[in-house]
Amino acid sequence: MIQHWPAKRRVTVVGAVWNLVLGIGKIVAGLVGQSQALVVDGVHSFSDLVGDAVVLGAARWGSLEADHNHQYGHARIETMASALVGFLLLGVAAGFLFDAIGRLLDPDRLQQPGWLALGAAVASVVIKEMLYHYTRRVARSTDSKLIEANAWHHRSDAFSSVVVIVGVTGVIVGVVWLDSMAAIVVAAMVGWMGWKFVASAVVELVDTAIPERERRELERIIMSVDGVRDFRNLRTRRMGGGVVMDVTVVLDPQLPLFEADAIAARVRRGLLDQSTAVTDVVVGIAVKSGSGQGA
DSSP states (O other), X not given: OGGGHHHHHHHHHHHHHHHHHHHHHHHHXXXXXXXXXXXXXXXXXXHHHHHHHHHHHHHHHHTSOOOSSOTTXXXXXXXXXXXXXXXXXXXXXXXXXXXXXXXXXXXXXXXXXXXXXXXXXXXXXXXXXXXXXXXXXXXXXHTOHHHHHHXXXXXXXXXXXXXXXXXXXXXXXXXXXXXXXXXXXXXXXXXXXXXXXXXXXXXXXXXXXXXXXXXXXXXXXXXXXXXXXXXEEEEEEEETTEXXXXXXXXXXXXXXXXXXXXXXXXXXXXXXXXXXXXXXEEEEEEEBOTTSOBO
């Protein structure tokens, strides 16, 4: 909602600034400290920075009302951006995987990271874990799934830095191939993040319905409203991280029109208030005839 925009913007900008600092810092430390895994981890931080930009845009566009050119809102702009970011990350991950595997096959190309790389990776874990807790706290206070997802992006970066710590420590104690193996693991994590961006965008762009478990929860909310006898034509799709839906509720044919309208309004309000995912609802009305068929 619009009143949550300042908090969402603040937490996302804070995360973006730290992702920029960490991305630059880890890449520089990786190059100077000769850690391939740390360089890949720096790119992972930059992927989180791009994710922050997508989240910021989504939170901003999602707070704007529909207009005459975008009558269903602007959320699909964020979806397209997510798909493009995902393809970019997949390409970057493939490049790093190819390079790391090449180094493993040619031991003369293996790097020898030391304490500089190890210190940068440890600092990354500490900072990223703090960002995770801060962002998740804001996500809960604003009831935002999008911000909560960004919090988990911070934690995924912390996990990748843990992998780097293992790889660099292994090289320090004499396992010279472990840094390149860590680079492969982190590159795979970057690729997985890219795939998630692409897959979620494709699911949304082809108007895929929500999972059955989430649908049952919406059905429960609809049937909990006094006066609703049944429902039909429940349709859902995702848009910009939220769910838009329409449904026809079946009511007693003896109800006055104003009361039927009031029940439909309560169904709509219940769905918007009780579901954290639903962002827009269209509720139609049908009456239950004596034969049990809607009219």
